[in-house]
Amino acid sequence: MALKKEQLLLKVNSINVDYEAANGAVHAVNNISFSLRRGEILGLAGESGCGKSTLAYAIARLLRPPAMITSGEVLYYPSAEHDNDYQTVRKSSLSKVQNGHAIEDGIDILKLSPAQLRAFRWNELSIVFQSAMNALNPVLSIGTQITDVLKTHCPEMSQDARTQRAKELLHLVGIAPDRLRSYPHELSGGMRQRAIIAIALALKPELIIMDEPTTALDVVVQREILQLISELCKEFNTSLIFITHDLSLLLELADTIAIMYAGNIIEHTTSSELYRNPRHPYSYGLLNSFPTLHGPRRKMSGIPGTPPDLRKPPTGCTFNPRCPLAFGPCTAHVPQLIPLPSRAEGQEVACHLYDRRFRPEGPPTAAEVMARYELLAEGSRSR
Numbered sequence: 001m002a003l004k005k006e007q008l009l010l011k012v013n014s015i016n017v018d019y020e021a022a023n024g025a026v027h028a029v030n031n032i033s034f035s036l037r038r039g040e041i042l043g044l045a046g047e048s049g050c051g052k053s054t055l056a057y058a059i060a061r062l063l064r065p066p067a068m069i070t071s072g073e074v075l076y077y078p079s080a081e082h083d084n085d086y087q088t089v090r091k092s093s094l095s096k097v098q099n100g101h102a103i104e105d106g107i108d109i110l111k112l113s114p115a116q117l118r119a120f121r122w123n124e125l126s127i128v129f130q131s132a133m134n135a136l137n138p139v140l141s142i143g144t145q146i147t148d149v150l151k152t153h154c155p156e157m158s159q160d161a162r163t164q165r166a167k168e169l170l171h172l173v174g175i176a177p178d179r180l181r182s183y184p185h186e187l188s189g190g191m192r193q194r195a196i197i198a199i200a201l202a203l204k205p206e207l208i209i210m211d212e213p214t215t216a217l218d219v220v221v222q223r224e225i226l227q228l229i230s231e232l233c234k235e236f237n238t239s240l241i242f243i244t245h246d247l248s249l250l251l252e253l254a255d256t257i258a259i260m261y262a263g264n265i266i267e268h269t270t271s272s273e274l275y276r277n278p279r280h281p282y283s284y285g286l287l288n289s290f291p292t293l294h295g296p297r298r299k300m301s302g303i304p305g306t307p308p309d310l311r312k313p314p315t316g317c318t319f320n321p322r323c324p325l326a327f328g329p330c331t332a333h334v335p336q337l338i339p340l341p342s343r344a345e346g347q348e349v350a351c352h353l354y355d356r357r358f359r360p361e362g363p364p365t366a367a368e369v370m371a372r373y374e375l376l377a378e379g380s381r382s383r
């Protein structure tokens with residue numbers, strides 16, 4: 001999607017990640033490119049194993065062997081303005097990360113040295129992992145865990161100022177500041193998740209990555225946490241990459257959604273556009289695989305079949321063996337993620353059905369896609 005320069009926070013260019021294995025490399029992320037605005041909440045969705053975590057961890061430089069980033073760049077454009085409280089800290093962390101490069105040119109995260117990465121993490125980017133609730137240290141109070149982050153990254157901050165900041169952070173995430181002395185086991189699941197979010201926000205990073213942060217919580221608490229995340233991102237203009245296989249969550253939280261399939265982004269658009277007009281047959285199937293709380297009732301069909309083996313993905317479009325609308329070009333050519341010409345919001349789709357060279361009559365209607373899915377489902381039931 002085209003962005004004004006000052007809005008741009010992250011630009012991922014043609015990133016590829018493989019997992020090396022004795023029986024062949026797993027192509028977990030395949031030539032993915034996208035941009036992220038300041039303050040944007042981007043949801044990454046797709047079935048288990050499609051590469052969501054690998055992509056996010058590649059951006060954060062958290063992958064370890066056998067994972068290998070084989071090519072690409074991840075350009076980061078931090079804001080030139082600094083929050084008053086953190087002016088000195090950010091200035092010094094950024095100058096380490098920049099290493100003489102102008103911010104306008106972007107800083108390639110993939111080229112940062114270990115020392116630069118240390119300055120980059122927490123200050124510029126923080127991460128909330130899967131099963132984050134268990135990431136808290138059981139033998140340290142919540143307050144100590146927050147002040148430890150501040151101590152490591154803002155050594156010049158006094159103990160009193162750190163405690164004050166920890167109280168502010170707890171208040172921000174809806175935990176009473178007197179809980180500073182509580183240990184993780186004394187907090188409910190939802191409160192522990194809030195504490196994790198407080199830690200992620202401690203140094204006011206520009207970007208947070210959250211990988212399935214709410215899956216262990218019940219639905220009501222999950223909604224409360226999502227609401228909190230959304231409010232905090234808006235308040236601080238923080239960008240968020242939120243990973244989940246639960247598309248219904250993303251439709252409520254995210255500004256934009258990238259749907260992944262077998263290591264590729266196959267559709268990238270706004271949440272509202274995806275909900276109203278999914279374009280890729282896979283997005284359509286995914287949306288119709290779960291009930292939504294709002295909007296018109298959809299007939300649920302699911303997507304018959306399973307994702308491919310990423311060591312030997314099918315030729316052409318990787319979704320073609322499961323696609324109810326696959327036709328000639330789908331097995332022969334790899335579709336590229338390209339903007340739909342008529343879409344002002346920059347909806348991008350990687351599907352030959354939208355390529356007039358292959359389908360001069362234009363893409364199928366939603367009713368046509370649905371009818372084909374039903375046929376496919378009937379076929380797989382009768383087998």
Ligand SMILES: Nc1ncnc2c1ncn2[C@@H]1O[C@H](COP(=O)(O)OP(=O)(O)OP(=O)(O)O)[C@@H](O)[C@H]1O
Nearest residue numbers: 019026028047048049050051052053054055245310
């Ligand atoms: N250490 C590893 N060695 C080999 N293959 C791996 C390794 N880790 C992940 N993979 C493979 O890489 C692909 C992408 O995995 P990844 O965890 O990124 O997917 P995901 O979409 O985040 O899945 P989930 O929703 O289940 O977390 C999968 O096919 C997975 O089997």
